[in-house]
Amino acid sequence: MPGAASACARSTCWRKPRSRWKSPARISLIRKETASVADLTLAPRTPLGHALPEQHNIGGFALTEVVDTALGSLTVRAGQSAAVADRAAAAGLPLPGPACWLPGAPYAAFWLAQDSWMIEAPFASHEDIHRHLRGLFGDTASITEQTDGWARFDIRGEHLPALFERLCPVDLRGLAPGHATRTVVEHIGCYLIWREPGRISVIGPRSSAAALWHALETAARALA
Template sequence: MHDLAALTPLGAAAPRTDRVGAISVTEVTDRAIASVSTRNGKAKPFATAAKALFGIDLPAPGQSAAGPVWTLIWTGPDQWFAEAPFATHEDIAAIAKDALGDTASVTEQTDGWVRFDIEGPTAVDMMERLCPLPARRMKTGAASRSIIEHMGSLVICRAEGRHFSVIAPRSFAGSMHHALMASARSIA
């Protein structure tokens, strides 16, 4: 019998949280992710099915929307990341595909990405050093693709000026963590 154990993107048994001054950098592993794209010619039935499944309106470009269970993050034209608690949505792609039917293309993304949450009163200062986004002007719910230390990333403002999420390919987890910690130390 195999003796397999799940590991976080940083290679540990449990997610990591680091504190530097007033900033915390937390590896988030309790969210499942699926990519959801509207199929050509199915925009109206997709919008109806999506509202029924997610319970929230689809966010506009550059935005995210959070409901009691689901969070949707705009990632491109007619395309979103759907996040939900891993404990209840481990098979998130199947759940979404069942509800959206032939109106959407759905792919599992959970293990392909790493998410770090940056929180604290100086989080916006840290984000300004990390990427070329106007972090100080980002409102709660803003979401944008960006580059952090040459790594393609998705940045979400979860709470204006004090809580941001950075989502990057899982293969960059160690490098992204290093970049985040270096930035946190630079403002401590």
């Protein structure tokens, strides 16, 4: 229709083109009167989003958000199993078998899959854990920094089997300290690490930290 085409043309003519670089917000960080740069000091946050790690005591259980551990995954490259084993032994780095966690100083580790482990170390001395592990293993293994991808919560108490039977399909009554396994808590894939009598770590995705913490609190309250 001629009238419709004319109206469409008029509408197009009155539209003012916008530059794709134009922003409605002022983004300059320079104070023009003093030419000084604004202070952009960053403050670290825990996986739960706070300045300090959370700690709750519920009944006979103590729940703690742990942020002092660096994590890195180590996977043996093809044909390098013996070389990795030799270098790990020389560094005092344990490489446990399936479903196991082994402590050490400064490194601890738990099994992920065949020829693959998650390595733990103190964050204060091994913040750049990738650099430390790369220096130990060179081209014999693939190293991936994992620290910021995970949240860790430690649970202490005398009745941990009763707590975890409400959380995941792992029967702790038939297991012992040193056991490590992958499981599911509230539909969240996690690692369960039994570190010592009365203490278990749950390591889950950082993006699900709040949901995981809530699940642990809820189960603890049910037994309080």
